[in-house]
Amino acid sequence: MEQRRDTFIDNASAALKNLKQAERRDIIASFAPQIRAAAIDSFEGFGDLRSHVKKIRQHSLDNLDYYLSQFEKEAVHNGNQVHFARDGEELNSVVLDICQQHDARRVAKGKSIVTEETGLNSFLQSAGLSVMETDVGEYIVQQAGEKPSHIVTPVLHKSADEIRELFQEKHDLGPRDLHNTSDLVVEACNVLREHFLQAEVGIIGANALIAENGYCMLVTNEGNGDLCANLPKVLIVCTTIDRVLPRAEDATAMSRLLARSATGQPQSCYTSFYSGPRREGELDGPLETHFVLLDNERSNTLASNYREILECIRCGACLNHCPIYTSVGGHAYDSVYPGPMGSVLTPLLTSLEQSHLLPNACTSCGLCEEVCPADIPLPDLLRDLRHDESTKKLSAPRWRYGLKLHSWLARHPSTYQALTAISIGILYRLGRKRGGFSKLPFGSGWTSQREFPAPQEGTFMKLYKAEIKQNNGR
Amino acid sequence: MGGSARSEIFASLRKTGRGETQENVQRERLSLGSAPAPEPPATEVCEAFILNVLKNQGSVDCVSNRSEAVQAIAHYLYAHFHNYRLVTGNDSRLGAMPWRDAGVLPRFGSLEAGEPVALSYARLGVVETGAVVTWTGKATPAANNFLPKHHIVLVDKNDLVLTMEKAWERIHHAFEKTGRARGINFIAGPSSTADIEAELVYGAHGPHRWHVVLLGDVPVDARNIASAAGSDQT
Structure with a gap:
């Protein structure tokens, strides 16, 4: 299977600009889930x-x-x-x-x-x-x-x-x-x-x-x-x-x-x-x-932790419900098997080295697993492939270090809360008048497409703790 | 190449397989039971079957006996083609039909170029899906199912089964006597495609009209459903 999955991001960008094809993908994204839901409801x-x-x-x-x-x-x-x-x-x-x-x-x-x-x-x-x-x-x-x-x-x-x-x-x-x-x-x-x-x-x-x-x-x-x-x-x-x-x-x-x-x-x-x-x-x-x-x-694959992908019955439901597939279409994947099932299967049939970008074509929304008639835990398999990608050092170093930092912070909630409080405080002060940011350090992925809204004062945890304290005081 | 490929693949599978005995594998499969089937759309069998055939974009005639069946088929042919010609397999049940009474001119054999209508005698009708079941053989050339513009299928009421599991029971039972057929076809509607802009078009490679003639003691309510749908004569 000759593939070049390293082109996924370029293909996806080009597909998003093709508005006529996007219209047809919108049709399948709204029509296919409806007819499936009606058939299953009955x-x-x-x-x-x-x-x-x-x-x-x-x-x-x-x-x-x-x-x-x-x-x-x-x-x-x-x-x-x-x-x-x-x-x-x-x-x-x-x-x-x-x-x-x-x-x-x-x-x-x-x-x-x-x-x-x-x-x-x-x-x-x-x-x-x-x-x-x-x-x-x-x-x-x-x-x-x-x-x-x-x-x-x-x-x-x-x-x-x-x-x-x-x-x-x-x-x-x-x-x-x-x-x-x-x-x-x-x-x-x-x-x-x-x-x-x-x-x-x-x-x-x-x-x-x-x-x-x-x-x-x-x-x-x-x-x-x-x-x-x-x-x-x-x-x-x-x-x-x-x-x-x-x-x-x-x-x-x-x-x-x-x-x-x-x-x-x-x-x-x-x-x-x-x-x-x-x-x-x-x-x-x-x-x-x-x-x-x-x-x-x-x-x-049968001998691996990904054996459940072999239970796929090729119905296409995961494609029709996937926000990535329905946005960029099948050709962006440059694989015979596009969409969520393809993003699991393709790296297994070729190699993770060749296809490691595909498991990243996922928002972790979980819809693919919800609609999969074979009950395949597609988001879990995609996450595990991303983990393998990171372990094999196939992803970009800054991405890996970023994830490691996030992992460390998630395991140290006090530090995480303190750092987010500082960041939110700064963003609140800088942005409260204009309401949002058109540029942010490390945030160009967001701000290149849309304004980043300024947060309200205080983090969720700060507000939550205040609420608990108030309730306990009653 | 084939031999070593086979050996390698099986060696690889044995490493991951459980290595269970045949008895244990079969016992485990037996313990998993059968699949749930959907509820039929009506409690009466003929009614449910007809409703599902109509849902599959088929049309239905209900007839009590072979003479009525021939008349119904003659009406269908004349309504669509202004003649009484059709092709049918060498099925002894069809050979014994009183075709002359209605002026129908069947040709017994496999559909050829320029012949628009074929008639098959189904072995079974599946209520669950509104499908008819044929299997290949002298009585049912495959071309007669897949090549005509109009496919007419005769089904005996006594051959209606509720689910696909029941259909397999009947198929296996029949094959015990005759040996396995080359092909078994569950047909649930005219040929269709929605490949172009998701617009459904009937009559892709195969028939664009699919007409079922249900033969036997069909209850009045079921007959009424079929005749109310009544699009078959136009």
Whole structure:
């Protein structure tokens, strides 16, 4: 996964200046939480379901060697070939080998964040294959030569006008003007329909793998993943080892959380389960099927204190509620996985040295944990990564020394109160007439954007103690 | 490469795993029980199923017998296409329908280019989600579910189950006799996308209309809900 997360601050600054994109992020920030809240409010047992799925996910990860082995056995029994890949490079090579064995030239791809992680598209294209993303959003992003900005709605950053211009440039539209959004969708789907029908290989991701019967679960609203799974003569399912669940009912229990948290639906339009090639007498379906199961640091993460991030179900709720993500958008993270879950996962999949700024993209507001259907303590994991960052001396020295000073003061409350009383007293005297400060020593981060309000006389502790004293005197 | 990758990954997982016996792992999973399901929107099964199908932007016809089913499908076809043609899988239940009585001309097979309507006979209907369940095979080519502009699905009232857990019980039971199908599809509405500016558009890659025909002794109140919604004939 080639990333440059050291650019986060520059990317974020540039994103904040792009007001048109900011408007669209505002829409998702207000709309997505509302539809999620409505879906959850109408399901009284949602909290119990969340706890149940959490226990199942923990149990699965605790016994991952057992369940992965069971999945492999059942998948092979169903007629699949199962491959393992230690890293992205291995996954890409396995997929290319399969394509080349079939002399494939065209690949139709369903949405798969895992293959974004491994850079599969460019790898296959460099080997001469034509690779087409078939999810409408992913297709648009691919045509624009960009990266997805959201794990559920990948083209959130583009307006309908920009997409219309893109199609005018890339497609032979003739007199058609693609006036409405539905025209744009139909245009994309018409182009993709041809590709579906011609592709020799279909590649999809999986929302879950089921140990007891060897199926994968695929959840979509468009049905493009199902076309990839059913029309080409070869199907390759690319996913990661941590997706295994014990039973089929565990996968559909997870889908109850997923659909409500991602799009506010009780169930996505298509929840499908696939395993194995065309059976005797069938008129369609692939003749050969493969699972490629990627590790890429998951087993190391499982052994670490960050294992709970592997319970993420990729719903995007933490992104939609995060004040940082909704302010700067997905591209600022320069990672396949943006937002709070991505700020935990990316350093684990790459290295903290490469990605240490991302865990700092957090206000510690706690909303991500509150809305996470997998009940992952994201703020705690982000804080622990920041602690590791500091321990490894990756953050700026003045920041580390500042934190050390703050830590010492927090452990010495009398000194802390005395120092804040002095500071507040000075600020009060200097600022009481003008009401605020446009410049402050060590405060440029605040004052460069807005005035710092002058405090009232006396600290909170001083007022609190006076109140206690007065009450005791009554 | 594959062999050593597998060995390394499993070796790594064994280090973090608990190393429990198969019996202990299965016992622990059993002790975790089943997931809570949402309450249906009505106490009567057909009513609840219909309400959820409508919520999924489907339309519903309720019919008492196979003859009525054919008539309802014929009305739907004529209302939308001014003809009586459709494609359906080689399902013996559909083969035995009195198509001629209503002038319907089914072609048995997999959907081909230029054919806008396919009919599937669902194995199950899930009340909880308003979904129909099919599995791949000669009787249900996958193309018939995902490629037509209009997807009509026939569901027997007796095949309605309350939850997805109950659906899996029925699926596992059926597969004990026939072996596992290649694919199982829970379908809960027409194909849709909201990828462009969060505007919901129906008919992305798959059907833009999804019509459910519920067959059996459907109570009057449930029939009334379906006919009040009544958008299927236009």
